[in-house]
Amino acid sequence: SISTSTASESDAEELQKEQHARSVLRERFLRCLLAMNNKKVRFHMHEKVEVQATFGASDIDVLNFQVSDLHTPIGVQKEALIRCQDVISFSFDM
Amino acid sequence: SCRSSVAPPSERSAERRAAEMKKLYGNDAAKIQAMEAAMQLSFDRNCDLKQPKYWPVIPLKL
Amino acid sequence: MQRSWLLSGPLTWFRFINKQVRVKAGNTEEHLGWLLTVDPVSGSVVLVDFREDRVSVNVVMGHAVRDVEVLQEADSGMAERLQSSVVLVDFREDRVSVNVVMGHAVRDVEVLQEADSGMAERLQSFFLPLMTPVLDP
Numbered sequence: 001s002i003s004t005s006t007a008s009e010s011d012a013e014e015l016q017k018e019q020h021a022r023s024v025l026r027e028r029f030l031r032c033l034l035a036m037n038n039k040k041v042r043f044h045m046h047e048k049v050e051v052q053a054t055f056g057a058s059d060i061d062v063l064n065f066q067v068s069d070l071h072t073p074i075g076v077q078k079e080a081l082i083r084c085q086d087v088i089s090f091s092f093d094m
Numbered sequence: 095s096c097r098s099s100v101a102p103p104s105e106r107s108a109e110r111r112a113a114e115m116k117k118l119y120g121n122d123a124a125k126i127q128a129m130e131a132a133m134q135l136s137f138d139r140n141c142d143l144k145q146p147k148y149w150p151v152i153p154l155k156l
Numbered sequence: 157m158q159r160s161w162l163l164s165g166p167l168t169w170f171r172f173i174n175k176q177v178r179v180k181a182g183n184t185e186e187h188l189g190w191l192l193t194v195d196p197v198s199g200s201v202v203l204v205d206f207r208e209d210r211v212s213v214n215v216v217m218g219h220a221v222r223d224v225e226v227l228q229e230a231d232s233g234m235a236e237r238l239q240s241s242v243v244l245v246d247f248r249e250d251r252v253s254v255n256v257v258m259g260h261a262v263r264d265v266e267v268l269q270e271a272d273s274g275m276a277e278r279l280q281s282f283f284l285p286l287m288t289p290v291l292d293p
Contacts, residue, residue, distance in 0.1 A: 019120030021170035021196075026119070028193035030129045032202050032213065044185065046154040056144075057137040060130040062198035062217075066140045070149055079146035084198070086154040088182040088220040094211040118196075 033058050041067070041092045043082060049073070053080065055092070161221040162199040169194035174230040174238055179203065180223040181216045189214055190230060190238055204238060 036055040043051050053067035063084050070080040115123040140146075172191045179187045179201055189203025192213075199218020204211060230238060 016120055018166050019118065019122070022166035023119040023122035023126055025166055025169055025173075025193050025196045026126055027122075027129065029195035029197075029200070029202060030126075030133060032192065032215070033133065044182075046182065049150075049154065051149075056140050057133065059137045060134045060197070062195060062200065064137075066137055066144070066146055068144070072149060077147070077149055079144040080149040081141070081146045082149060083153055084217060085219065086150070087217050088185055089187065089214060089216040091212055091214040094213060 035094070036092060039092045041090050043090045044088050045086050046088060049086075053082075058084075161224060162218050164199075166196050169196065169199075172224065172226070174235045176227045176230070177201075177203070178223075178225045178227060179216050179221060180225075181220040182222075185216075185220075187214050187216055188227075190234065192238060194218075206237070 037057070039055050041053060041055045043053065045051065051070060051072050053070040056066040056068055058065050065082045065084065065087075067080050067082060068078065070077040070082075112123070112127070115127050119126045172194065175191050177189065177191050179189075181187065187203055189205040192202040192204050194201050195218065199221065201216045201218070201221060201224065203214040203216070205214065
């Protein structure tokens with residue numbers, strides 16, 4: 001029973017490490033999304049679609065981006081939602 | 095659990111969410127949850143205000 | 157490289173912080189940059205690239221990541237550039253707006269005035285749930 005208690009102790013330690021890593025990673029990502037507010041962002045999407053828009057906000061599950069002044073190949077859409085599944089990557093300058 | 099079973103559904107799901115966050119983020123759960131709440135709030139508010147439509151209308155990747 | 161980026165988990169992702177990496181995504185994309193973070197919810201990779209007069213940030217969505225290859229480690233100067241960030245808080249009438257300036261993009265910080273005790277308290281309470289994370293688990 002000593003070995004099981006040691007095992008569960010190191011399990012607990014491992015869990016704490018993982019929780020800490022997850023929270024540092026997540027906080028950095030959330031701060032990055034916050035920093036994008038009102039920035040001009042370029043989206044590289046599937047099917048070689050490239051668009052530019054002013055970033056508004058993201059939902060917390062990173063499923064949708066809310067953007068304004070979306071410049072699409074066929075014109076400008078004033079307000080839009082972009083499905084994150086359609087996006088390969090996006091970039092902006094600080 | 096007796097208390098949570100009689101609580102209204104919204105309260106129960108908030109409790110469940112807090113427990114989930116605690117499991118994922120440990121001691122930082124409250125901080126991450128607060129940041130997420132602020133972000134989701136601004137997303138929801140913008141969507142209410144601006145009524146954005148999906149672009150493209152049909153998903154590129156199904 | 158791990159079989160699936162999305163299933164790698166926080167401890168694996170954490171090890172990529174402050175490394176210069178090449179990320180292959182989708183069918184044709186390839187991105188080079190310093191890894192700032194990986195979102196543990198979506199697996200999305202945030203890369204920072206320092207160019208002459210500007211800093212560009214590139215986010216590769218987790219579902220599109222095919223491969224992440226480490227090219228080199230950051231030296232202490234680069235690590236500091238990547239890590240430090242300044243948060244400016246501005247209270248306007250009924251709402252609070254937060255402006256995050258990435259540390260590496262900061263050129264100059266000038267003091268305009270000291271907070272009185274009321275403002276100091278507001279700032280304090282605002283930051284309680286937003287304290288800077290300590291690296292190294």
